[in-house]
Amino acid sequence: MENGLNNLDVYDYVTVLNPVTLDISYKWPxxxxxxxxxxxxxxxxCYEDFGFSSVIDSSETRSNRKLIWESENFSQLANKVKFELINKKLNTLTIYQIDGEIRKFVKNSRFWCELNGITLNISYKSGCDEIFEVHNSANTLGYFDKLRTKIKCENLSSKYFNTLNDNFFDKIVMYIGDLGIKKxxxxxxxxxECAKQVSICSSNGDKYLSILHKNYNYSLLKYTNDIEKWVDITESRMNLSKLKFYNGEKYLSIKDLKIKYEIYLYEMNYCVVFQDKDVDFDVIDYFLYNLIENSLKIFYRSGISVTHDPNKNILNLYNNSLVFNNSIYNIDNSPENSAVTVENLDKPNEIIDKFDDGIILNINGYVxxxxxxxxxxxxxxxxxxSVENHVIWSSSDPNEYVEKVSYYNGIDKYLMIFLYNNKHLLYYCQGNSESWTDITYKRVDLKKIYLINEDGKRLTRRDxxxxxxxxxCEIKPKKEVKKIEINKLNLLYLNGYYDEVIELIAINFIYDELIIVLRNGKxxxxxxxxxxxxxxQHD
Structure with a gap:
């Protein structure tokens, strides 16, 4: 059953590749x-515009070339082949097809044969380091670093199997009873159809098993106690292959978006994470499809999250603008960021006047x-x-505008305004005072924080x-950072952390602190x- 998204983020099928036959006995380009x-x-x-259509071995005799692998169609051409000499009698061959499939072959003595997959016993508590890994989650919250968010898993106990080094599961079994009968x-x-990732969950007394296949379709099974069998309930869930993305003008398939993405199975969530983000702040960041609850949630770069109707196949590429025809969103700090229309904002907390050339926002200080x-x-x-009818900022130039405003309502109050040119302003109000002060110049200037790699070069925005x-502000480096400089001071050098890998850098504008989180947890x-x-502070 085709119900998933093809992971074709790297390959452009518009370009026609020229087929090439590879002889692995050749040791030259x-x-x-x-x-x-x-x-x-x-x-x-392969170089650009070429793809391997077949792989042969003529190492024994040129007149008797042995065919190891051959593509069946254009989409199965390979762009990379890896040959490994294990010992004098054993060789392995890995073929990387452009459709994402990975084929593995082994030569023992004189004959090449394709490797079978691994049989997964779901009662495993640990896995071989080189074949697959096993993770167990707590009964409360799971954390997925790639999504930068916590996924609630209340009353949920799960076990997660992930294949490593291009391996795959072709069978899944379980052993029951004192005699260990295999089912x-x-x-x-x-x-x-082989499995890349497998997840098992117990939720509210029910047991579920989800599978992410190599073709990125998914399966969902539920254990029935009365007949003691796993029943496939996949057809009762959403068919993700039919999803279309609305960009304000057209309905596009995920492949037509021209945005790279990755697909994962995390606990019972089918996760699609977009890698290349549009410059537009409103563009989609990732979405999660909860297989147990049959619910889909979309997360946008702006921080807004929207729960999507699983009976509808249209997702909005930009801030759910197709569903809510409104001018402004109100977001609090809860996991369920709520979308609110202009007409039903909580008055008198917010008073909105919309004009042709922009919106006037007045915030009530007692939110x-x-x-x-x-x-x-x-x-x-x-x-x-404005705050309580006191104007804090206004545009004097029609080309000057603001798209986002943050308000902190503590004993002291703060207002952060994000300008159109990637700059921000920070205002402060002490206690019950009605006077607001611009303290932007007293806080750290993000443009004066330099991340420097091992070559002594500054990281760019793409890094x-x-x-x-x-x-x-949270910064997650994609490349190794050797120095963090502020006012020509290397923060890592000051504390002797020369060789540590940086996981995250956080700058808190209210407390005026910079926090460095290292890969080792320090x-x-x-x-x-x-x-x-x-x-x-330092650990």
Missing amino acids: GEEYSYTENFGTREYS LIFKSNNFS NKKYVEYICTRNNKFKQI YDCWISNFQ IIAFSISNHKVKLI
Whole structure:
């Protein structure tokens, strides 16, 4: 059953590839491919516009070439082939097809044969480090680093199996009773149906098993106690292959978006994470389809999350603008960021006047939330920001505008305004005072924080992910950072952390702190008040 999204984010099928036959007995590059060799491993990689259509072995005799593998159609051409010499009698061959499939062959003595998959026993408590890994979640919250968010798994106990090093599961079994009777749960009928990832969950007394196949379709099974069998209930769930994305003008398939993405199975969530983000702040970041609850949630770069009707196949590429025809969203700091229309904002907390050239926002200082964020939907801009009718900021230039405003309602109050040119302003109000002060110049300037790699070069915007929410900026480097400099001071050098890998950098604008989280779990924190750097915590 085709119900998933093809993971075709890297390949452009518009370009017609020229088929090439590869002879693995050749230890040199060709006109159509490159060649590298390192410690018994030979790798052949096609140049642009070429693809391997077959792989042969003529090492024994040129007149008797043995066909190892041949593509059945254009989409199964390969762009990389890896040959490994294990010992004098055993060789392995891995073929990477452009459709995402990976084929593995082994030569023992004189004959090449395709490797079968692994049989997974779901009662395993641990897995071989080189074949697959096993994770167990707590009964409360699971955490998925790639999504930068916590996924609620209340009353849920799960076990997660992930294949490693291009391996796959072709069978899933379980053993029951004192005698250890083996029962077959799943068996693949062809290579593309083999399992990449498997998750087992117990929720409210029911047991579920989900499978992410190599072709990125999914299966969902439920254990029935009365007949003691796993029953396939996949057809009762959403067919993700029919999803279309509305960009304001057209309905596009995920392949037509021209945005790279990755697909994962995490606990009982089918996760689609977009890698190349549009410059538009409103564009989709990722979405999760909960297989047990049959619910789909969309997360946008702006921080807004929207629960989508699983009976509808249209997703909005930009901030759910197709469903809510409104000018502004109101977001609090709960996991369920709520979308609110202009007409039903909680008055008198927010008073909105919309004009042709922009929106006037007046915030009541006695809102009942600690953090509130206001984000304009597409084609709308703020022209004036007020708190209790006191104008804090207004645009004097028609080309100057604001799309996002953050408000902190504590003993002291803060207002953060995000300008159109990637700059921000920070205002402060002490206690019950009605006077607001611009303190932007007293806080750290993000443009003066330099991330430097091992070559001594500054990381560019493409080398890290960056997002700001609830008065905190978080930076996640994609490349190794050797120095973090503020005012020409290397924060890592000051504390002797020369060789540690940085996982995350966080800047809190209210407390004026910079926090460095290392891959090993250690934390270093600095006060950066008035541009003076002071160490306040280190592990």
